[in-house]
Amino acid sequence: MFNAIFGFIFEQMHLHWGEKDDHGSEHVIDGKIFSGEIHLVHFNSKYGDFDTAANHRDGLVVVAFFIQAKGDKKNKMFAKITDQIPNARELHAKSFLAADCLKWMSTQELDKHYFMYHGSLTTPPYSEAVTWIIYRKPIHVSKQQIAAFRKLRAADNIHQITKNRRQLQTPHKRLTVIFAGKP
Ligand SMILES: [Zn+2]
Known part of the structure; x- marks a missing residue:
């Protein structure tokens, strides 16, 4: 078998x-x-690829971390990403990130203190295919580190992406949210 x-x-x-x-x-x-908010998008391997998975209720898992900006103290682990932003500002510009650029995640308690609910993508096509895993504790960064993202150029390569969050939505049905607390 x-x-x-x-x-x-x-x-x-x-x-x-x-x-x-x-x-x-x-x-x-x-x-x-x-x-800010970081989204790590995953698809269910049984559907073979992201686009196919996005059509199924159990197709996607997005892991989310909050970012909180405060003061001038640089988050050195998160700087592995933010220090590269000036090199990638222009449309189609590329920059290379160090292999340990996600090490800031190790400061989180990954096995607890997260919320889970079933919902949609926050960008088109807004598919109701996402199991959300949202960590409660934010990643703390400096004000300059979050400001760096606002200087990235939009698709016209002229305007800056000063914001890209979706407006808060009112669920059309009651959401069931699970919180994984202390064991
Ligand atoms: Zn997102």
């Missing part, structure tokens, strides 16, 4: 931010909005 083993495959990581440090996250926890 052969049993296929399925899992979730990492597809891409992207970030959301706002014009000011007091708004930028797409999720709001007990009324608290953070400066």
